[in-house]
Amino acid sequence: MTSWGAAADGTYTDGRTARRHSVRISIEADGLRIESGDGAVAEVWPFADLRLVDEVYAGRPFRLRRDSGDARLTVAESEFLDRLHPHADHLRRKDLRRANVKVRAAGWIGATVAVLAGFWFLLPLAAGPIASQVPLSWEEGLGRTVQRQALALMAADSRVCTGSSGQMALARLVQRLSAASPSRYRFRVTVIDNKTVNAFAAPGGYIVVFRGLIDHSAGADGLAGVMAHEMGHVVERHGMEGLVKALGLSFVMGALIGDTSAIAGIATDMAQSLVTSKFSRDAEREADRIAVEMLNRTGISARGFQAFFQTMARKEGSGDSTVGRYFASHPATGGRAQFVKDRATGTSAAMSDAEWQAIRRMCSR
Amino acid sequence: MTNGSDEVPPAAAAEAPVHRLHHDGRSGELFVIFLVNLALSIVTLGIYRFWGRTRIRRYVWSQTSLLGEPLEYTGRGIELFLGFLFALVLIYGPIAGLFFWLDVELPESGEEFGGAKLNSLIVFIAILLLATPILMLFYYVALFAAYRYRIGRTSWLGIRGGMEGSAWRYGFLGLGLGFLNVLTLGWTKPWADSVVFKYRLGRTWFGNGQFQSHLDADGLYSRYALAWIGTAVAIGAMMAGLAAVSLNAQIMDHHVAVDPVRMQVIIVAIELTPLIVYQLLICAYKAALVRNIAKTLTYGTVRFRAEVTFKDVFKLRIPNFLLMAFTLGFAYPYVVLRTTRFVSRHVEFHGDIETAAIGQTDVGTPRYGEGLMEFFGIGMI
Numbered sequence: 001m002t003s004w005g006a007a008a009d010g011t012y013t014d015g016r017t018a019r020r021h022s023v024r025i026s027i028e029a030d031g032l033r034i035e036s037g038d039g040a041v042a043e044v045w046p047f048a049d050l051r052l053v054d055e056v057y058a059g060r061p062f063r064l065r066r067d068s069g070d071a072r073l074t075v076a077e078s079e080f081l082d083r084l085h086p087h088a089d090h091l092r093r094k095d096l097r098r099a100n101v102k103v104r105a106a107g108w109i110g111a112t113v114a115v116l117a118g119f120w121f122l123l124p125l126a127a128g129p130i131a132s133q134v135p136l137s138w139e140e141g142l143g144r145t146v147q148r149q150a151l152a153l154m155a156a157d158s159r160v161c162t163g164s165s166g167q168m169a170l171a172r173l174v175q176r177l178s179a180a181s182p183s184r185y186r187f188r189v190t191v192i193d194n195k196t197v198n199a200f201a202a203p204g205g206y207i208v209v210f211r212g213l214i215d216h217s218a219g220a221d222g223l224a225g226v227m228a229h230e231m232g233h234v235v236e237r238h239g240m241e242g243l244v245k246a247l248g249l250s251f252v253m254g255a256l257i258g259d260t261s262a263i264a265g266i267a268t269d270m271a272q273s274l275v276t277s278k279f280s281r282d283a284e285r286e287a288d289r290i291a292v293e294m295l296n297r298t299g300i301s302a303r304g305f306q307a308f309f310q311t312m313a314r315k316e317g318s319g320d321s322t323v324g325r326y327f328a329s330h331p332a333t334g335g336r337a338q339f340v341k342d343r344a345t346g347t348s349a350a351m352s353d354a355e356w357q358a359i360r361r362m363c364s365r
Numbered sequence: 366m367t368n369g370s371d372e373v374p375p376a377a378a379a380e381a382p383v384h385r386l387h388h389d390g391r392s393g394e395l396f397v398i399f400l401v402n403l404a405l406s407i408v409t410l411g412i413y414r415f416w417g418r419t420r421i422r423r424y425v426w427s428q429t430s431l432l433g434e435p436l437e438y439t440g441r442g443i444e445l446f447l448g449f450l451f452a453l454v455l456i457y458g459p460i461a462g463l464f465f466w467l468d469v470e471l472p473e474s475g476e477e478f479g480g481a482k483l484n485s486l487i488v489f490i491a492i493l494l495l496a497t498p499i500l501m502l503f504y505y506v507a508l509f510a511a512y513r514y515r516i517g518r519t520s521w522l523g524i525r526g527g528m529e530g531s532a533w534r535y536g537f538l539g540l541g542l543g544f545l546n547v548l549t550l551g552w553t554k555p556w557a558d559s560v561v562f563k564y565r566l567g568r569t570w571f572g573n574g575q576f577q578s579h580l581d582a583d584g585l586y587s588r589y590a591l592a593w594i595g596t597a598v599a600i601g602a603m604m605a606g607l608a609a610v611s612l613n614a615q616i617m618d619h620h621v622a623v624d625p626v627r628m629q630v631i632i633v634a635i636e637l638t639p640l641i642v643y644q645l646l647i648c649a650y651k652a653a654l655v656r657n658i659a660k661t662l663t664y665g666t667v668r669f670r671a672e673v674t675f676k677d678v679f680k681l682r683i684p685n686f687l688l689m690a691f692t693l694g695f696a697y698p699y700v701v702l703r704t705t706r707f708v709s710r711h712v713e714f715h716g717d718i719e720t721a722a723i724g725q726t727d728v729g730t731p732r733y734g735e736g737l738m739e740f741f742g743i744g745m746i
Contacts, residue, residue, distance in 0.1 A: 011434065018522040018572060019721035020434070053437055054427035057394055063427075063435065070523040070725065074434060101393040108400035115407050248410075 008080040010034070012041050015070025025075065027083060032064075034073060045073075047087040052094040056081060123248045131240035136184055136204070139240060143204030146239075147190065150200070150208060158194035161211065166191075166362030169355035170227075173220075177228050180297035181290075183235045189227070193363040197312070201230040203239040211363045216315075218307040223359070224350035225291055225305025225340070232290030238283045288336055292343045302344030309337035381716050386709035388702075390428035395698035398424055415449065416442030422515075425705055431521065432718060439525075440518035448514075456503060460496075498540060505539030506532045509565065514731050516569055522720060527728025530568035538564060551593060555585035555650070562658055571664065573724040579661040588653045592646035599639040606635040648682060649675040659712065665722075670713040681707045 007026040012034055013019065021036045031046040045066055053063035053072065062081050064073040075081075078097060085092055151160065174187045185205040191214070198210040207230045217223040233239065295302045350356075402417030419442040426438035513528035520526065542557035559582045566578040610632060652673045659671035685703060688696040 013523040013720075015523040016725050017721060018524045018723040020522065054423055054435075057391070060389060060428075061435070063437070070520070070525070072437075072523040096394075101391075101397060104397045105393065105400060108397060108404055112400060112404040112407070115404050119407065 006080070006083040008075055008077045010073050010075040012036065012074075013070075013072050014041070015072070023073070025073065025080075027087065032084070047084075048090075050084070050088045050091060052091050055094045055096050058097040119248065123245055127241040127244040127248070128237075130244045131237045134237075134240055139237075140186075140204035140206075142243065143202040143206040143239070146202040147206040147208060150202070151190070151192065154192060154194065158192040158210075161191040161193050161363035163358065163362035163364070165358040166360075169351060169358045170362075172355070173224055173351055174227060174231070176298055177224070177231060177294050177300075181235075181294045185231075185234055187231060187234065191362055197315075199226060199230055201233040201239055203234070203237065203243065205231075205234050207231070207234070214360060214362075216308070216311060217304070218311055219304045220350040220353075220356040220359075221301050221304025222308035223304070223356075224300050225295060225302060225308060228291035228294040228305075229287045231294065232287035233283065235290060236283070236286055238287070241283075285339075288339060289343075292340055296343070296345045299346045299348045300350045301346045301348060302340050304350070306337045306340045306344070309340065313337065384432060384714040384718060386712060387430050387433075388428055388705050388709040389430070390425060390702045390705060392699045392702050395421070395424055395702060399698045412446070415445035418442075419445060421701070425701060426519065429705060429709060431714070432720075434522055437520045438518055439520055440514065444514075452507075460499075498544070501543050502536045502540045504536075505543075506536035508539070509535040510731070512565060517728075517731055521571070522723075523725075524572040524723055525726050527570040527726040528568055529570070529728055530564070535561075535564060555589045555654075556582040558582075558654060559585065559657070562654075566658070566662060570726055570728050571723070572726050574665050577663045578658070580658055581661070583657065585650065585653055585657065588650040592643060592650055595646045596639055596643040599642040603635055603638050606638075607632065610635065644682070644686075645679070648678040651682075652678040655711075665719075666716050667718055668715040670715060671711045672713075673711050677707070677711065 007024060010023050010025045012021045012023040014021075021041045023034050023036045023041055025035075026033045028044065031044045032050060034041055034043045034045065036042075045064070049067045051065050051067060053065050056062040056078060058078075060078065061074050061076040062078050064075070065071065081091065081095060081097075085095075170189050170191070174189055178185070178187055187205040187207060189207045189209060191209045191211060194210045195212040195215070196210050197212040197216050199208065199213050201207050207227070209226075209230075213226060214223060217226055291305065292302055295305065398417075398420050402414065402420065405413040406417060419438075419440055422438045422440065426436040429436045509530075509532040513532065516526040516528045518526075539561060542553065542560060545553045546557055559580045563578045563580040566576055566580070569576045610628075652675050655671050655673050655678070659669040662669045681704065685700045688700055
């Protein structure tokens with residue numbers, strides 16, 4: 001089949017001035033011939049050199065250019081493009097005249113939903129491996145920033161407790177736990193004067209404990225259990241995983257809503273989501289398991305840890321508002337006491353009574 | 366002969382041909398482009414959006430025509446992407462680095478938390494005092510660079526647009542005028558707007574011809590005063606309203622249980638009043654500004670008109686905002702087309718457009734696109 005000799009009318013500009021030339025275009029053996037009646041334009045554009053300027057939609061003219069240069073050719077009769085296709089197959093890609101808008105829209109909506117669903121399932125799976133690739137120094141830097149921002153957020157109603165003998169006692173407890181279960185982290189614990197029963201672990205070993213938790217921790221052994229639990233979160237990088245998830249989500253949201261300035265806010269958002277979001281139930285179970293292991297290795301009795309969970313279960317039942325969100329997503333608190341009881345082997349005390357009293361007095365001025 | 370010979374006789378003015386832009390975009394077609402961009406942006410963690418934005422511009426430009434000849438957008442996605450990377454490394458990076466450094470250098474929270482709190486407050490205020498003018502400068506630099514890129518990547522009949530002038534000079538101009546605006550509680554804004562638009566428009570070229578702008582603040586002040594005073598009254602009303610609510614709550618507290626959700630709704634509604642009043646009244650100012658910009662603009666013998674009214678601007682802006690807000694951005698293609706149709710409906714070209722006399726431009730075009738704009742998140746297309 002040949003379409004040599006097929007012809008149409010067009011408008012040509014040479015790229016040097018905006019002057020429009022009415023031209024006759026025709027398909028020749030060596031390319032697309034462009035000629036004006038007055039002889040001012042007489043060119044042949046080789047087929048391989050032809051480019052469509054824009055996508056061509058049904059019922060509208062199409063525009064051609066050469067591979068380089070500012071000359072343009074507009075053709076109103078879009079059927080002529082069909083005659084060009086056999087000679088310049090590469091033009092088909094931008095020819096959308098026969099594309100069905102509804103079908104394409106449906107297809108791309110489907111693709112978008114599939115991509116979102118993929119992210120929804122893959123992000124939690126990928127977060128762990130990605131988090132484990134983050135160098136320790138980054139993790140510590142992030143953790144320090146998160147901790148500082150969290151403290152700044154709460155600075156209005158909760159100062160940092162500075163009782164020095166209490167701090168030393170707490171540091172000795174953490175030292176004892178981490179020495180028995182070596183990890184790459186250095187743990188730094190800050191106690192704040194807030195009556196909520198709560199604690200959180202930022203990445204890199206930065207742990208924040210609320211005074212309310214010390215008051216309700218059922219003795220020094222209970223506190224040791226909670227500290228080991230938070231250290232478990234750090235060692236298992238649950239905080240970093242949360243950050244990776246938040247980062248991935250903010251990218252997706254940015255793409256969805258199109259708010260590109262969000263990039264600037266990502267760092268602060270990450271910190272905030274880490275502080276406010278809860279770890280998953282699996283993460284809590286894992287931290288409990290590590291906590292019991294740590295207690296067992298040091299020989300500290302887990303009975304206090306177990307008692308702590310029982311107290312919390314009672315408080316939860318009575319709707320006590322001082323029980324912070326610490327327990328909101330945790331596995332049913334009663335079940336956790338049983339979990340600890342089934343695995344505990346230690347019998348010794350976490351610290352001396354004098355040390356425990358020093359920790360309890362940390363927040364009194 | 367009449368003695369008003371230097372005035373254009375009405376008959377002659379009527380004879381001058383009037384041309385309008387014609388826009389032929391269809392929301393369905395643009396919606397497909399929007400969806401493709403959405404899906405690919407998510408897959409590429411946002412990087413595709415530079416190519417996506419390019420596709421949207423190419424569509425909008427190509428569906429807009431003058432004298433039956435469509436405009437052409439010649440920008441490329443990679444240019445936007447590289448511009449973004451440059452801005453990230455050269456400007457955003459150092460600023461973020463500075464903040465990170467300050468964060469690290471602040472005293473550790475510990476024994477002297479009270480002292481640390483004081484220090485961080487001082488540092489915070491210092492950063493604010495330092496950062497605000499720098500950000501404002503960059504904002505105007507970004508605005509100029511983005512405008513220059515778009516003009517330079519727009520062509521019609523194979524002839525390109527161009528832009529001369531310095532983005533930094535424009536940045537300092539904007540910064541100075543903004544500072545003045547703060548000092549005068551906003552009363553220099555109409556004049557400042559006219560200076561800024563005149564600067565940009567007067568440096569715009571198409572081919573070998575330059576646009577001329579004689580824009581001044583003529584007639585802008587009355588509309589602006591209306592918006593300013595109206596907003597001030599609304600702020601006063603808001604203060605009074607909030608005081609009344611809080612007083613009411615204190616009195617009622619011990620007697621009646623107030624629904625906290627309803628209370629919140631009332632408070633938010635009161636707080637939003639000045640913003641709504643301002644957005645309504647400023648439409649009249651914006652309409653006058655557009656009219657003046659068009660009226661004082663010339664290109665060779667071609668003159669411009671854009672006789673938009675308060676109602677026109679109101680009917681463009683308010684539905685655009687509501688459409689975007691209530692569809693979580695999915696109405697974007699429709700909003701873009703509403704806006705381009707608004708432009709093609711109102712902008713008139715008066716006089717003969719002598720295409721044969723317009724030569725190719727020799728104003729250089731920027732190699733990379735508007736990267737800095739990315740960090741301010743403004744501009745629709």
